[in-house]
Amino acid sequence: MIALECTLCSKRYQPGEVRYVCPACGPDGLLDPLYDYERARGDFPRLDAAGIARYLSILPIKNPAHLPPLLVGGTPLTRGDRLARELGLQHLFLKEDNRSLTGSFKDRASAVAVAAALDEGERLITGASTGNAASSLAGMAAALGLTTVIFVPARAPRAKITQLLVYGAHVLLVDGSYDDACDLSLEATNRYGWYNRNTGYNPVCLEGKKTAALELWEDFGREAPEAVFVPVGDGCIIGGIGKGFMDLRRMGLIDRLPRLYGCQAEGSAVLSKCQDGRIVAEPDASTVADSICVGYPRAASQALRAVRESRGSWLVVTDEEILEAQQRVARSTGVFGEPACSAAAAGLFQAVEKGLVGKDERIALVVTGSGLKDVEGAMKGPCGQGIPVPRSPEGLEAALQQIPGLL
Numbered sequence: 331m332i333a334l335e336c337t338l339c340s341k342r343y344q345p346g347e348v349r350y351v352c353p354a355c356g357p358d359g360l361l362d363p364l365y366d367y368e369r370a371r372g373d374f375p376r377l378d379a380a381g382i383a384r385y386l387s388i389l390p391i392k393n394p395a396h397l398p399p400l401l402v403g404g405t406p407l408t409r410g411d412r413l414a415r416e417l418g419l420q421h422l423f424l425k426e427d428n429r430s431l432t433g434s435f436k437d438r439a440s441a442v443a444v445a446a447a448l449d450e451g452e453r454l455i456t457g458a459s460t461g462n463a464a465s466s467l468a469g470m471a472a473a474l475g476l477t478t479v480i481f482v483p484a485r486a487p488r489a490k491i492t493q494l495l496v497y498g499a500h501v502l503l504v505d506g507s508y509d510d511a512c513d514l515s516l517e518a519t520n521r522y523g524w525y526n527r528n529t530g531y532n533p534v535c536l537e538g539k540k541t542a543a544l545e546l547w548e549d550f551g552r553e554a555p556e557a558v559f560v561p562v563g564d565g566c567i568i569g570g571i572g573k574g575f576m577d578l579r580r581m582g583l584i585d586r587l588p589r590l591y592g593c594q595a596e597g598s599a600v601l602s603k604c605q606d607g608r609i610v611a612e613p614d615a616s617t618v619a620d621s622i623c624v625g626y627p628r629a630a631s632q633a634l635r636a637v638r639e640s641r642g643s644w645l646v647v648t649d650e651e652i653l654e655a656q657q658r659v660a661r662s663t664g665v666f667g668e669p670a671c672s673a674a675a676a677g678l679f680q681a682v683e684k685g686l687v688g689k690d691e692r693i694a695l696v697v698t699g700s701g702l703k704d705v706e707g708a709m710k711g712p713c714g715q716g717i718p719v720p721r722s723p724e725g726l727e728a729a730l731q732q733i734p735g736l737l
Contacts, residue, residue: 331345331363331364331365331390332345332364332365332366333345333363333364334347334348334361334362334363334364334533335361335362335364336352336354336355336359336360336361336362337359337360337361337362337631337632337635338352338355338358338359338360338631339352339354339355339359341354342364343361345363345390348361349532350526350531350532350533351531357516357531357628358630358631359631360530360531360533360536360629360631360632361533362533362536362573362632363390363533363534363537365387365388365577367388367577367580367581367582368581369387370387370388370581371387371581371582371583372387373386373387374387374388374581374583375544375548380401380403380404381401381402381403381404382397382402382403382404382438382441382442382538382541383397384403384544385541385544388537388577388581389442389537389538389541390442390446390533390534390537391442391445391446391449392449393445393448393449394445396444396445396446396448396449396474397441397442397444397445398441398444398445398470398473398474399473399474400431400441400469400470400473401431402430402431402437402438402441402470403430403437403438403441403541403542403545404545405425405426405427405429405430405542405545406426406429407423407424407425407426407545407546407549407550407694408423408424408426408663408665409422409423409424410422410423410424410659410662410663410665410695412662412663413658413659413662413663416662417678417679417682418682418689419682419687419689419691419693420689420690421690421691421692421693422693422695423549423555423692423693423694423695424659424663424665424694424695424697425542425545425546425549425694425695425696425697426665426697427542427696427697427698427699428665428666428667428668428671428697428698428699428700428701429700430466431466431469432462432465432466432468432469432493433462433465433493433699433700433702433703434462434463434465434466434621434668434698434699434700434703435462435539435542435567435696435698435699436459436462436463436465436466436467437466437469437470438538438539438541438542438570439463439466439527439529439535439536439538439539439566439570440463440466440467440469440470440471440527440535440538441470441538442534442535442537442538443455443467443470443527443532443534443535443538444467444470444471444474444476444527446532446534447476447525447527448474448476450525452525453476453477454476454477454478454479454524454525455467455471455476455477455478455479455524455525455526455527456478456479456480456481456515456518456519456524456525456526456527457478457480457481457515457526457527457528458480458481458482458508458511458512458514458515458516458528459480459481459482459486459508459511460482460483460486460490460508460563460620460621460622460623460624461482461486461487461490461491461493461620461621461703462490462621462698462699462703463527463528463529464480464481464482464490464494464499464501465490465493465494465497467480467499467527468480468493468494468497468498468499469493469497471497471499472497472498477500478497478498478499478500479499479500479502479518479524480494480499480500480501480502481502481504481511481512481514481515481518482494482501482502482503482504482511483503483504483506483507483508483510483511484503484504484505484506485620486503486620487620487703487704487706487707488706489702489703489704489705490703490704491503502514507613507615507623507625508623508624508625509611509613509624509625509626512528512530512628515528516528516531528628529564529566529570529628529629530564530565530566530627530628530629531628535566535570536566536569536570536573536629536632537570537573538570539566539567539569539570539571539573539574540570540571540572540573540574540577541574542567542570542571542574542696543558543570543571543572543573543574543575543578544574544577544578546558546694547574547575547578547583547584550692552583553584554575554578554584554586554587554588555588555691555692555693555694556588556589556687556688556691556692556693557588557589557590557591557642557681557687557691557692557693557694558571558588558589558590558591558693558694558695558696559591559593559674559675559677559678559681559693559694559695559696560590560591560592560593560674560696560698561593561594561619561621561622561670561671561672561673561674561677561696561698562592562593562594562601562622562627562633562644562673563594563598563619563621563622563623563624563627563670564622564624564627564628564629564633565592565601565627565628565629565630565632565633565634566628566629566632566633567696567698568590568592568633568636568637569629569631569632569633569635569636570632571590571636571696572587572590572632572633572635572636572637572639572640573632573636575587575588575640576639587639587640587641588640588694589640589641589642589643590636590637590640590642591637591642591643591644591645591674591677591678591681591686592633592636592637592642592643592644592645592677593644593645593646593647593673593674593676593677593678594622594644594645594646594647594673595617595618595619595622595623595646595647595648595649595652595673596617596646596647596648596649597612597615597616597617597623597649598612598615598616598617598619598622598623598624598625599612599644599646600612600615600624600625600626600627600630601627601630601633601634601644602644602645602646604630604634609626609627609630611625611626612625612626613625617649617652617669618649618652618653618669618707618710619649619652619668619669619670619672619673619707620669620670620704620707621668621669621670621671621698621699621704622670622673643686645677645680645681647673647676647677647680648676651676651679651680652669652672652673652676653669653672653707653708653710653711653712654676654711654712655672655673655675655676655679656668656669656672656675656701656708656711657711657712657713658675658679659672659675659695660701665697666700666701666702666708667697667698667699667700667701668698668699668700668701668703668704668707668708669704669707669708670698670699671696671697671698671699674695674696674697674698675695678693678695717729717732717733
């Protein structure tokens with residue numbers, strides 16, 4: 331790494347000069363790590379490593395030994411041929427980060443964050459989350475013996491809160507929204523000097539998220555696909571994926587960026603409405619997709635840039651469309667994603683209807699979290715219910731008669 335550059339004013343800082351955000355621009359002045367890309371290309375990717383460790387030459391990690399002793403990244407890219415045929419597409423792929431260690435895409439950022447914290451001699455890490463970032467941080471920290479203090483909304487799904495507790499995190503259940511939890515985590519950082527993992531604050535976290543773009547480049551034969559669909563709340567994932575493809579272009583490894591489609595829930599669609607760069611917060615943001623329920627997106631500048639520079643677009647979907655997409659993807663591909671990543675699938679369906687994608691284009695759908703993270707959310711969809719069966723042949727016969735066309 332040779333510099334940190336503000337995404338708002340473009341001012342550059344030397345590595346180590348600033349830890350979190352641009353002093354001139356404040357909390358919205360997120361910093362981009364920049365590298366000696368010509369030099370980095372000589373050791374990219376590292377063929378002797380697996381997961382995100384393949385990309386160390388463009389990651390802000392000083393000591394690779396500080397990475398958790400776990401496989402992070404390296405998630406499969408699988409074909410969704412049945413779903414593709416239903417949509418009239420030829421090349422649809424699912425990037426399955428639902429298979430990550432803690433069940434979500436956020437492991438990528440958390441692994442880099444804990445390594446960077448150890449690089450700086452920190453042993454306690456804090457952060458705010460709707461659940462996934464928190465549980466991934468707790469898991470990565472547990473593998474390294476670090477202490478975590480996590481702020482989450484009290485209404486977060488029980489599965490995610492349970493993960494935190496099992497990993498040994500100190501869990502603070504905030505009587506409020508994700509935005510309230512985020513504000514409290516920043517207050518704790520400033521008051522107690524704790525190392526902060528929030529992606530829309532700490533620049534090293536976005537670098538972890540960009541590794542998904544680097545993997546997609548490898549997955550597609552060292553080329554960029556034509557389009558990538560990403561669920562968006564805070565803007566961190568799409569901002570990170572955008573940064574990854576930009577870094578590949580800086581290294582001369584691709585000559586174009588894939589179009590990035592940011593998919594937001596209708597009740598939490600701040601970024602889709604601020605394409606002029608002006609953010610109008612939604613204090614009452616609400617959606618069944620808890621992971622993308624954000625009233626004030628902390629990574630707005632990076633998310634907006636990712637969509638703008640890639641010539642993609644924003645797509646807004648309803649909760650009903652999200653839950654229908656969750657079931658449709660599961661039943662046609664076998665991949666069970668949580669409601670948040672199902673927003674990306676619903677966005678894809680909308681894009682097909684609008685003619686935004688070509689039938690012969692290579693399209694990647696990013697599955698950011700496991701459906702098992704939020705079973706209660708899935709049950710709100712059209713998945714149906716089980717049929718009670720008495721313990722008798724007659725009871726079995728009666729139960730099977732309720733299933734049309736089975737007998």
